[in-house]
Amino acid sequence: MIISVASGKGGTGKTTVAVNLALSLENVQLLDCDVEEPNAHLFIKPEIKEKISAFTTIPQVDETICTYCGKCQKVCAYNALAVIPSSKKKGTVLIFPHLCHGCGACYLLCPQKAIKEIKREIGIIESGTVANLQFVHGILNVGEVMSPPLIRQVKKHINNTKTVIIDAPPGTSCPVIAAIKNTDFCILVTEPTPFGLNDLILTVEVVRKLNIPFGIIINRSDIGDNKTEVYCRENNIPILMRIPFSEDIARLYSQGIPVVNENEEYKKEFIQMFESIRHPIKRRMSDIMNII
Amino acid sequence: MKICITSQGKTLDSQVDPRFGRCSYLIVLDTDTMQFETIENIFADASGGAGIQTGQLMVEKGVKAVLTGNVGPNAYQTLKAAGIIIYTGLSGTVSEAVGKLKNNELESKDKPSVNSHFGMNK
Numbered sequence: 001m002i003i004s005v006a007s008g009k010g011g012t013g014k015t016t017v018a019v020n021l022a023l024s025l026e027n028v029q030l031l032d033c034d035v036e037e038p039n040a041h042l043f044i045k046p047e048i049k050e051k052i053s054a055f056t057t058i059p060q061v062d063e064t065i066c067t068y069c070g071k072c073q074k075v076c077a078y079n080a081l082a083v084i085p086s087s088k089k090k091g092t093v094l095i096f097p098h099l100c101h102g103c104g105a106c107y108l109l110c111p112q113k114a115i116k117e118i119k120r121e122i123g124i125i126e127s128g129t130v131a132n133l134q135f136v137h138g139i140l141n142v143g144e145v146m147s148p149p150l151i152r153q154v155k156k157h158i159n160n161t162k163t164v165i166i167d168a169p170p171g172t173s174c175p176v177i178a179a180i181k182n183t184d185f186c187i188l189v190t191e192p193t194p195f196g197l198n199d200l201i202l203t204v205e206v207v208r209k210l211n212i213p214f215g216i217i218i219n220r221s222d223i224g225d226n227k228t229e230v231y232c233r234e235n236n237i238p239i240l241m242r243i244p245f246s247e248d249i250a251r252l253y254s255q256g257i258p259v260v261n262e263n264e265e266y267k268k269e270f271i272q273m274f275e276s277i278r279h280p281i282k283r284r285m286s287d288i289m290n291i292i
Numbered sequence: 293m294k295i296c297i298t299s300q301g302k303t304l305d306s307q308v309d310p311r312f313g314r315c316s317y318l319i320v321l322d323t324d325t326m327q328f329e330t331i332e333n334i335f336a337d338a339s340g341g342a343g344i345q346t347g348q349l350m351v352e353k354g355v356k357a358v359l360t361g362n363v364g365p366n367a368y369q370t371l372k373a374a375g376i377i378i379y380t381g382l383s384g385t386v387s388e389a390v391g392k393l394k395n396n397e398l399e400s401k402d403k404p405s406v407n408s409h410f411g412m413n414k
Binding site: 073078079080081082083084085086092094096099 | 338339340341342344345347348351366369370373374375
């Protein structure tokens with residue numbers, strides 16, 4: 001089973017949830033797909049055993065056969081090419097690597113076959129273990145803007161014999177979609193504040209569009225207001241867990257210690273939550289029992 | 293000489309648009325005859341690469357110089373590759389900008405005047 005952990009708003013506790021869930025279960029693989037700012041390793045402290053470069057492709061033009069017809073520029077959906085046909089002597093093809101999504105259209109459609117794809121490094125992927133937990137994360141190079149290709153390459157390491165937990169980046173755009181796509185369940189972490197709720201509603205739209213079953217964890221559940229609870233009830237969204245605003249958790253967090261390593265009660269709660277994700281019918285029943 | 297001025301409106305009395313790639317209108321003008329053509333900038337709302345596209349359009353129009361408020365790095369590179377002269381820092385009306393060029397009051401800078409994405413959400 002592959003579970004992704006996402007949130008619209010940043011800083012709601014995605015990594016806290018992903019890390020603590022991973023450490024509460026047996027036979028787990030944790031993938032940190034927040035490649036712009038991976039931080040799960042600070043808590044997991046894995047021994048990195050493999051480090052590989054991640055690449056994307058960009059076009060390279062052979063100007064000895066290019067006729068500057070401009071076809072590549074016209075087919076590029078991301079404006080990553082500019083063709084300057086010069087009246088006097090030869091023209092120029094400008095390539096803007098940071099705008100290129102590596103789709104290959106220019107290379108496939110060049111009438112002269114003057115374009116080939118070359119590799120460009122965008123980041124690295126590190127993998128390792130701690131006890132019997134498998135860990136993989138991607139680190140995007142500084143200054144790089146295109147994280148989805150790296151996220152997809154991190155996800156190629158998915159080990160289907162294990163329970164896979166994916167820590168997604170915050171937001172609701174391409175990187176999040178790359179991270180949560182094709183996962184079996186998505187945990188949305190939120191906080192009961194107006195900002196938290198606003199971004200939660202946007203994220204719910206995204207997971208619904210992707211047809212991923214999902215539930216909510218309300219972090220710092222005893223502060224803020226009850227609008228998140230009301231929203232979940234009105235929209236039939238299961239609340240999987242509530243984590244209180246606790247000084248203990250904050251103190252451990254600041255020392256890089258996951259709370260489940262120190263507190264068995266939380267471990268039990270995370271295991272229970274996982275069971276409720278695996279067996280949604282049981283969860284519904286207990287919800288009904290609670291209401292009665 | 294054929295030049296282009298980025299404009300917020302359709303006429304020579306309109307204000308110069310401070311953005312290049314995402315300007316509202318492009319006024320392509322012949323400085324000898326003062327005849328001009330107004331082009332609505334279809335790249336103003338491009339998700340990315342607006343400067344490159346607008347720059348490419350300038351190349352296609354055969355413009356020799358661009359008068360605008362600011363030019364970002366990608367547009368700068370595109371215009372430079374085509375040998376188009378770039379004048380930035382202009383404000384006021386389009387005809388005032390043309391007047392400054394004719395009176396040799398403008399100086400072309402050899403670097404972009406703003407960073408990427410300057411013209412977004414403006």
